[in-house]
Amino acid sequence: MQKIISRPAPCEIGSPILECMALRLKALCNREILTGSLLFCAAIVGLIWNNSSFHPWYDALLGTEAGMYVGNWMLSKPLLLWINDGLMTIFFLMVGMEIKYELLQGSLVGLERTILPGLAALGGMVVPALLYTAINWHSVENLKGWAIPSATDIAFTMAILAVLGKRVPRELRIFIMALAILDDLGAIIIIAVAYTETLSWASLILASLAISLLILFNRAGVVRLDVYLVVGLFLWMFVLKSGVHATLAGVVLAFAIPLKGHRWERRSPLRNLEFELHPWVVCVIMPVFALANTGIPLESLTLDRVMGTVSMGIVIGLCLGKPLGIYGMTLFAVKMGWGKLPLHVTWYHLLGGAILCGTGFTMSLFIGSLAFEFSGSGIMMNDDRIGILLGSSIAAVSGYIVLRMAPIIAKDAQNG
Secondary structure (H helix, E strand, O other): OOOOOOOOOOOOOOOOHHHHHHHHHHHHHOOHHHHHHHHHHHHHHHHHHOOOOOHHHHHHHHHOEEEEEEOOEEEEEEHHHHHHHHHHHHHHHHHHHHHHHHHHOOOOOOHHHHHHHHHHHHHHHHHHHHHHHHHOOOOOOHHHHOOHHHOOOHHHHHHHHHHHHHHOOHHHHHHHHHHHHHHHHHHHHHHHHHOOOOOOHHHHHHHHHHHHHHHHHHHOOOOOHHHHHHHHHHHHHHHHHHOOOOOHHHHHHHHHOOOOOOOOOOOOHHHHHHHHHHHHHHHHHHHHHHHHHOOOOHHHOOHHHHOOHHHHHHHHHHHHHHHHHHHHHHHHHHHOOOOOOOOOOOHHHHHHHHHHOOOOHHHHHHHHHHHOOOOOOOHHHHHHHHHHHHHHHHHHHHHHHHHHOHHHHHHHHHHO
16 A cells, blocks of 8 residues: 655755654655564564563553543444554555545556556455365354455565565556555455444444535535545544444545645645655554554464464465466466556566565454454454464565566576
8 A cells, every 4th residue: 555655845944843854754654665664563563562471561452441422422442443443544544545546647547557457456366265265164253254365465565675676677566556556445345345244224324424425525626625534534433333344434535535626726635635644654553553463472372273274274365375366367368468567577577576465464464353353262363363474474575585586587588
C-alpha cells in the first residue's frame, strides 16, 4: 500500500521551524525502506515483549477496556480491538484513496494497464487460497483461515525493492505496486463477503443513509474534507454495530472523497488527505498494529505447532502459492495475447517479484485476526501468526536473493 506521495513541500529560508520539521518528518516517513524497517522492528518488539518477564503488561495493555458513551449508547472494546477495528480503519482509508487515485489517474488507468497486473493479482490470491484449503480440508475451524495467504504486504515488498535499488527495473516496481493495490482491493472484497458476522439491519440502514449522504456531497461538488470526515465517523460507528467489519467504512469514505477540487483550486482533496495521513499510517498505525498482533508466546512453540496444518497451509500458500499464481497467470495472459511484460522486465524479474509478493505480513495478520478472532483457546490465532511470520520471512529473503541475482543472470545470458 505504501508508495511515495509527492507534494511540493520545501523548507525555505524564513519558514517556521516547526512547520519545516513537520515537512521533513513527512518526507522521511514516505521512504519505503523506513516503512519496512519500522514494521520489522515493531514485530520484533511485540515478539520479545510478550516472551519476556514483562509479558503480563503486554496482555494487560491490549486487554484494557476503553469506550465511548453518549447517553444510553455505549461502545466499549479492549484496546486490541480498538487498534484492529479503529486504527486499521484509517489504514484502509489510505488503501481506498490509493486505489481510487490509481484507477482514475495513476498506473491503473485504462483496461490495457489493468488487465495484466489484475490477472496476476487474481492468480496470486486464488492459488494460495486453494493450497491452504487443500491442506486444511479436514477441519471446518481451520478452513476459516483460507484467505490469510492470499494477501500481499505492499510496505515490506516495496521496502525490499527499494533496498535492491537499480538492480530491479523501475517498470517492475510499477507492475508490483499495481498488482499489490489490486490485491488489496481483492482483500477488501474478501473481508466484506467472507468475514461478516450476524447482521444488524437497523445499523445497516443507518450506514446506508450515511453512504447516501457521502455520495450526495460528492455529486454536489462539496470539497471540504471535514464534512466527509464527520459523516465518515458516523458511518464507521454504524458499520461497527452492523456486523460488517468496521474497516470497510474507511474504504467507502475514501471512494466518496473527491479527487478534484474546484476549478480555481489546484489542490486535490483526496491527495491532500492522503499526504497528511501517510506519515501517521506508516510511522504510527502500522507499527502499532504489528506490535499488538505479533506477540506469539514462544514457550508453547513446538515442532508440532510449526508443522501444523494451519501454519503450514499459510507458509505453503505464501511461499509456493503466491509465485505460482502470479507467475502462472501472467505467463498464461501473455501467451494468450492479453498483455505483455513491461519494458525491461524479464521473466526472471517477474519470478523474483512474484516470490516477493508472498510477504503477507500486515494484511495477512489482519485477515487472520478476523478468521480466528472467536477461537476460544486462542491456539488457532497463534498458529496463524506463526505461519504468517515464517512464510513472510521466507518469501522476503527468497525474493530478495532472486532479484539480487537478476543482473548476474542477465549478464551471463548475454555472454552465453
